[in-house]
Amino acid sequence: MPKTSRDLSPDEYGEPVYYCKTCHSLAVLVDDESTDEDWDGSYCGNCGSTDIDVCKIGDWMKEEERRERKRKEIEWSKL
Numbered sequence: 001m002p003k004t005s006r007d008l009s010p011d012e013y014g015e016p017v018y019y020c021k022t023c024h025s026l027a028v029l030v031d032d033e034s035t036d037e038d039w040d041g042s043y044c045g046n047c048g049s050t051d052i053d054v055c056k057i058g059d060w061m062k063e064e065e066r067r068e069r070k071r072k073e074i075e076w077s078k079l
């Protein structure tokens, strides 16, 4: 069983993570050579978006679980 947001201790839950606001991926990369005043160089390694935000890992997992349920609902509705 993979860990869910409910299995996290409060300390684990509050751990900050960077994620992509476009596709919700945690595959955030940093391009050190292209940084400027408005951009710290971080971008999504999955979709290439530079819309990166930081949140608690527990909140990220909750959102991921919500999206996973949604994906399953869509799959079931096709049956």
Ligand SMILES: [Zn+2]
Pocket: 020, 021, 022, 023, 024, 025, 044, 045, 046, 047, 048, 049
């Ligand atoms: Zn992305």
